[in-house]
Amino acid sequence: MSKKFGIGALSAALLFSSFSVGMADTGKPEWAGPPDWAGSGNGNDNEDNNKVENVIYMIPDGFSSNYAANYRAYKGEEAVWDDHLKGMFTTPSANSDITDSAAAGTAMATGEKTNNGVIGLDPEGNELETILETSEEEGKASGLVATSTITHATPASFAAHVEDRNNETEIAKQLVESEVDVILGGGKNNFLPASEGGNQEDSNLIKQAEEQGMNIVENREQLEEADIDVEKGEGLLGLFAGGALSPELHREDTEEPSLAAMTETAIDSLEEDKDGFFLTVEGSQIDWAGHANDAAWAMSDTAAFEEAVQKAIEFAEKDGETLVVVAPDHDTGGMTAGANDSMELNADILQNVKTTGDQMASRLNDDRSNVQEVVESSAGLTLTQAEVQSIQEADNAVLAINSVVSDKARVGWTSTNHTGADIPVYAHGPQADKFSGFYDNTQLPKIIAEVMELK
Template sequence: MFRKLVWGVLCIGIVFAGLGIAVADASKHNKGDKGNSVGMGSGSSHKKVENVIYMIPDGFSSNYAANYRAYKGEEAIWDQHLKGMFTTHAAGSDITDSAAAGTAMATGYKTNNGVIGLDPKGNELKTILEASEEEGRASGLVATSTITHATPASFAAHVNDRNNETEIARQLVESEVDVLLGGGKNNFLPKSENGNQEEANLIEQAKEQGLRFVENREQLIDETDVNVEDEEGLLGLFADEALSPELHRVNTEEPSLAEMTESAIDVLEEDKDGFFLVVEGSQIDWAGHDNDAAWAMSDVAAFEAAVEEAINFANKDGKTLVVVAGDHDTGGMTTGANGSMELNADILQNVTTTGEYMASELNDDRSNVRNVVQSYANIELTEGEVQTIRESDDAASAINTIVSDRASVGWTSTNHTGADIPVYAYGPQANQFTGFHNNTELPKIIADTMKLK
């Protein structure tokens, strides 16, 4: 990997107590695979996978997929690659959070909610990204949240509290991950520079260890175009905290998820031993927590563009497996609501901001409710809806409810649910994912396809 020569003289290897990536028995996962369909660049169903792009739409379930088809007006790129479903419960809970789910999807072991990279007894678990690195592959993490958030952290960090993002940042920099792209610059800077670290400047440390640093879209594109052959890694931190919602990204200097994915692939493919890349569409989950249907669908669209980048590369490369799997459902989104027999999710295409932003544009007496919602959501409110928003203790929630109702999108929760999640796969041995699984099986199947020791 790119960073081994530089970092090898700066630290000693970490001994992991857990061995979460035991190679799955091939016979267990060979379910009559006769090879992938034409155009999938797969060849033999038993062809070794050299590269893996593990794509995680946080909070995404089958109802998100169904509503997205209505929103888009046609199938999503992943629909024809559906392979199976899987369960998501945590070690001590029927409903998982992103830390426990990410750990299961990264290590093959269940753990408690809030815990990253450790088993319930506190033992470190080796992740599939780390196992890939041990066999010489390059690695990368991409997210629209802070890069230190629960899901990306689960693949390269080991902490008992997902909220300890400064420690996660330290571990990410001291790991052998070659590409880190997302938000969360404050978690890498010292307090003297308005960051969250006590003293350490992890950005400077990362540079010393061989990572180039970029902090806006233009720099990302320029650095990737010019320096992909330098055999250096890349650290891109494009916001102090999380990146902006997709609805607002056009007004920033932040790259899209697709652009970050493309740049990560461009850097990582220079390693002739292969690579392991994790890409998270983080804010689908946040939109689900807010029951904000327009934000959810726009971020699913941004995630689909990133999946298209991955599949295009896999199609040309022929040795790359793309796996798309959400970590859990968020919000209990329904496909249809309020007794309607029609799906109107396409009207969400007209919404240009989040409900939270619309609420922030209301004046003190909320006398401009009608104009704000008309301007940003293209919805003509009834008098009753105007009064509901004016009188609500949570104007953003009231706006989101009305927008969802108009789109025939329902919600059952503002938290995660225990719904089963679809898994899609494209490339060599994609059919290994066929069937009904536990989320802990996913990294074991991937390890099997990569023939990890």
């Protein structure tokens, strides 16, 4: 398998040539990206075009502008990223108008399109160099953080190369063999052998990682106590659940850390490298909530993601040489801000919901005679008899519960899959205005490479 350079061979002239539109080999539009004069900037987002030493690339999976609008209603005020909106981008994959997370992650990591389901390879199977790998070649430290399994499509796209995103055991091997310094998320089972209840045939990748100098942590308390120095060759592997971490609504009932805590520890560890760092942080479960049409889960995990973004921005403001980029990979669920002919956004009532729709459905008895009790006690909502009956008679109780809750919150859904909606990008720090304009998702890592002056 030959290697194709998606990032390293790029020139600044190609990156910012203008808004010319051509046709890629896939027959889909290809945007050259924003010119370097685009955008007027917000406050210190430009900072005289200082060189960017560190990048924190934050991906709220499945998020879009309607999620942002509902989140403001949910929160009752602006989100931390609202003042840093820079542009919009398109998301089609090489073989579909609607991308999956593997193709989107690959585009956002390498600057090249690929087919849905593929990670770190182009459609012909050539290996693509990622922006994280290019940063490592420049001597920078690197990290991956997610609330999914850390071997899931989006985090994997920055450090692995596989034909099938579902091959998470191979992704785990590649992560351990990579030069990534900090790896935090779920998916412990993908690193353990079958003899220990894991998914590897016989390899114990956690033991291998430890032998390679990685410090291993497995719960919230151990993460808080972690103290590593990447400048000395130390690393950190945190696997906090056998599979994915719990949804934010349920996280406090576990020993799993918050996304903000993982992000803060990753930053604290990586900033020890004098050459700078590249960190990818994914709020994974906003997407899963969208697939389930679960508005409360979507908003609570967005709130958890916002806390992580706040940690990143606080560090960036103190450091002065750190760029924070917040860029979702695609929209999930076709969420609408408003529904049922209402002129009001009612998302603030979702603050009262204590559990996911899936957990509510798991508490229903066989004849679903306790629908009213379960939903009202879990969601703080009063149901009509028609709403109770709709849940009792539904083929899918989870979707029915989520539909009722969403209706009351005036949140609409058009799909249980991804959509092709254009996606907002936010940026804060030196040269943040480079992200202004309308372009394709493949431009994101190219802009990052340019502002980091990667060779």
